[in-house]
Amino acid sequence: xxxxxxxxxxxxxxxxxxxxxxxxxxxxxxxxxxxxxxxxxxxxxxxxxxxxxxxxxxxxxxxxxxxxxxxxxxxxxxxxxxxxxxxxxxxxxxxxxxxxxxxxxxxxxxxxxxxxxxxxxxxxxxxxxxxxxxxxxxxxxxxxxxxxxxxxxxxxxxxxxxxxxxxxxxxxxxxxxxxxxxxxxxxxxxxxxxxxxxxxxxxxxxxxxxxxxxxxxxxxxxxxxxxxxxxxxxxxxxxxxxxxxxxxxxxxxxxxxxxxxxxxxxxxxxxxxxxxxxxxxxxxxxxxxxxxxxxxxxxxxxxxxxxxxxxxxxxxxxxxxxxxxxxxxxxxxxxxxxxxxxxxxxxxxxxxxxxxxxxxxxxxxxxxxxxxxxxxxxxxxxxxxxxxxxxxxxxxxxxxxxxxxxxxxxxxxxxxxxxxxx
Numbered sequence: 001x002x003x004x005x006x007x008x009x010x011x012x013x014x015x016x017x018x019x020x021x022x023x024x025x026x027x028x029x030x031x032x033x034x035x036x037x038x039x040x041x042x043x044x045x046x047x048x049x050x051x052x053x054x055x056x057x058x059x060x061x062x063x064x065x066x067x068x069x070x071x072x073x074x075x076x077x078x079x080x081x082x083x084x085x086x087x088x089x090x091x092x093x094x095x096x097x098x099x100x101x102x103x104x105x106x107x108x109x110x111x112x113x114x115x116x117x118x119x120x121x122x123x124x125x126x127x128x129x130x131x132x133x134x135x136x137x138x139x140x141x142x143x144x145x146x147x148x149x150x151x152x153x154x155x156x157x158x159x160x161x162x163x164x165x166x167x168x169x170x171x172x173x174x175x176x177x178x179x180x181x182x183x184x185x186x187x188x189x190x191x192x193x194x195x196x197x198x199x200x201x202x203x204x205x206x207x208x209x210x211x212x213x214x215x216x217x218x219x220x221x222x223x224x225x226x227x228x229x230x231x232x233x234x235x236x237x238x239x240x241x242x243x244x245x246x247x248x249x250x251x252x253x254x255x256x257x258x259x260x261x262x263x264x265x266x267x268x269x270x271x272x273x274x275x276x277x278x279x280x281x282x283x284x285x286x287x288x289x290x291x292x293x294x295x296x297x298x299x300x301x302x303x304x305x306x307x308x309x310x311x312x313x314x315x316x317x318x319x320x321x322x323x324x325x326x327x328x329x330x331x332x333x334x335x336x337x338x339x340x341x342x343x344x345x346x347x348x349x350x351x352x353x354x355x356x357x358x359x360x361x362x363x364x365x366x367x368x369x370x371x372x373x374x375x376x377x378x379x380x381x382x383x384x385x386x387x388x389x390x391x392x393x394x395x396x397x398x399x400x401x402x403x404x405x406x407x408x409x410x411x412x413x414x415x416x417x418x419x420x421x422x
Contacts, residue, residue, distance in 0.1 A: 004191065011195040014150055014183045015202030018123045021180040022148035026120045030097040032177060033144055037093040040171030041086045044136065047167050048082055054159040055132065062156045070260035070318040074130035075157055084380075085136040085164075092140040092385035098403050099146045102412070113414040118407045120146035122204035125196055126388060127152045127218060129210035132160035137386040138207075139168050139182045144385075145406040148181045150203065152196055154210070155188035162186065197222040207389045207401065212316070227401060229366075229392035231316045231342035232262025234374040237333040237359070238278060239350035240271040246371060247274070247349045248282050254347070254373030256289050260318050262390060263345050263377035267313060268324045269333045272298070275326045279303050283324075291320040298326035313340045330355050334362045341365065343392045345377040366392050366399040 025033075044051070055077040062075055101118040108114055124147045128134045135151060142149040153161040165184040172179045185192050197206065200223040207227045208218045215230050236254050238247045254265035270278060275298070283293055283303040294308040305324070312323040313336070327333045330348075337346050347369035348359040356370050367377045367390075377400065379387025384402025391397050397405030 007187070007189060007191055008195050010187070011185070011192060011199060012202075014185065015123070015199040017180040018148045018150045018183045019202045021178040022120070022123050022146075024178050025143070025148055025181050026099070026122075026146045028146065028177060032175060033097070033146075034093040036143055036172050036175035036177050036181075037089050037140055038171075039174040040136070040140070040168050041089040041093075043167035043170045043174075044082065044086055044089070044164065047163060048079070051082060051160065051163050051167075052077060052079075054163045058132075058157050058159050065156075067156060068319075071130045071156065073258065073260040075132070075160075077132060077160060081133055085133050088137055088380060088386040089140050091380070092144050092403075095144065095385050095403060097144070098407050103409070110418060110420070111415075112418050115412045115414075116409040117412050118404075119410055121406055121408055122147060123202055124149045124388070124406060125152070125199070125203045125206040125224065126150070127193060127196065127206065127208045127210070127214070129154040129214060130157055131209070132157045132164055134209060134388075135161045135164040135184070136168065138388045141384075141386055141388050141403060141406060143177075143181060145403045147204075147406055148183070150183045150185070150196065150199075152185040152193060155190075158186075158188055193218075194221060197224060200224050205396075209389045225396075227389065227391050227393060227397055227405070229262065229342065229344055229390055231392075232264070232318075232344045232390070233267070233314065233316045233340065233342040234263060234265050234344055234377070235267045235269055235333075235337050235341060235346045236265050236374060237269040237327075237330070237337070237346070237348045238271060238274060239330060239348055239352060239355050240273040241352035241355060242271075242274060242349040243351055244274060244278050247278055248285070250347070250349050250371065250373045251282055252285055252289075254375055255286065255291060255322050256320075257373065257375040259320050261375060262316075263375045264318065265347075265374050266315065266317055266321075266323065267336075267340070268322060269336060270299075270324065270326050271330070271333075272326050272328055275299070276302055279324065286322065289320070291322055293322050293324055295324045296326060299324045316342070330358060334359065337363055337365075344390065345369065345374045347372055347374050366390065 103116040105114045169179040345367040379400035387400040
C-alpha cells in the first residue's frame with residue numbers, strides 16, 4: 001500500500017464486507033454450510049499441485065532470508081499436510097451444527113420460561129505466522145460456526161495463503177454463500193496488522209497464532225477482544241511410580257514429534273527415585289535424534305550434559321533442545337510447573353492413581369494429561385475437527401478453540417403475557 005490512508009481504507013473495506021457476509025452466514029442452513037466445506041475440499045484437491053508449487057516459492061524465499069527451522073517446519077506443505085487440510089474440512093462438515101442449539105434451564109419463581117440459544121460470535125479476525133494450513137482450518141471452523149473471518153497470515157506464507165484462499169472463495173461461490181465470508185489480507189505491509197487490531201467497528205474477536213512477540217503486540221494494541229496464548233511451555237513429569245518404558249517413549253515423543261508446535265515438551269521433570277534408571281537411555285535416544293539436552297545439578301550426575309540455567313526453565317525453544325530437572329516429589333514438580341509453565345499443556349507419567357488425581361487437581365493448565373505426550377494437545381485429536389488456536393485464557397474459551405469456542409449464547413425468554421409487579 002502506498003500510504004496509511006490507502007491501507008486503512010482497504011482494511012475497512014475488508015472489515016465491512018466481512019461484517020455484511022457474517023449476517024448472511026449466521027442465517028445459513030446446516031446443509032449450506034456443509035456444502036460449502038465439501039466444495040472447498042474439492043477445490044483444494046484439484047489445486048494440490050498449484051498449492052505445492054506456491055508453497056515451494058514461499059519456502060525458497062524464507063530460506064534465503066534465513067528464517068529459523070521452527071518457522072520453516074510450520075511453513076512447509078506436502079501431500080500429507082494437504083491431505084490433512086482436506087480431511088479436516090470433511091471432518092468439520094460431519095460435526096453437529098452448534099448454532100441454534102437450545103439449552104433448557106430450570107423453572108423460575110415467576111413462571112417465565114428461560115433457555116439459552118447458541119449463536120455465532122460474528123466476525124473473527126485471525127492473525128497467524130507460517131502454517132498456511134491454518135488458512136483452511138480456521139476458515140472451516142468459522143464457516144461451520146456461522147462466523148465470517150478476516151485472515152492475516154505471515155508474509156513468509158503469502159503465496160501459499162493466497163492459493164488456498166482462492167480455493168475457499170471458489171468453494172463458497174459454488175455453494176451459494178458469499179465469498180466474503182472468508183477474507184484474506186493480501187498486503188504484506190506490517191501496518192496492516194495494527195489497522196486490523198483497530199477494526200472494532202466490524203470485528204468481534206481476534207485470535208493470534210504465532211510467537212510470543214506477535215501475541216504480546218496484539219494483546220497490547222488491540223481494540224478488539226483477544227483469545228490467545230503467549231507461550232507453549234509444556235512439561236512432562238515422570239512420577240516415582242511410572243513404568244519406565246512408557247516414560248521413555250512418552251518423553252521422546254513429546255519432544256521429537258514436531259519441534260515447532262506449541263504442544264512440544266520443553267522441560268522434562270523426573271522424580272529422583274527413577275532418574276538413574278531412566279535418564280541415560282532416554283538421553284542417548286534423544287541425542288541420536290539430534291536433541292540437545294541440558295540438566296540441573298542433579299541431572300548432570302547421571303548424564304553428561306551442559307548445565308541448565310534459570311533462563312532454560314522459562315524458555316519455549318520450539319527447537320531440538322530439552323531441559324531436564326530432577327525433583328524430590330510430585331509437589332516440587334507441580335510447583336515448578338506453576339512457577340515456570342505457561343498453563344498450556346502438562347502431563348504426568350504415573351501408575352499411581354492418587355498422584356494422577358493430585359496432578360489433575362493442582363496443575364492449572366488448559367490441558368492436563370496422564371500417560372500421554374503433550375503433543376496430543378490438538379483440536380483435531382480432541383475431536384473438534386480442527387482448531388483456530390489453543391487458548392490459555394480462562395475467558396472466553398480455554399484449550400483448543402473449536403466450534404463451541406467460536407460461539408456465544410443468548411437468553412431466550414418466553415412468557416404468557418406475564419406482567420411484572422412493582
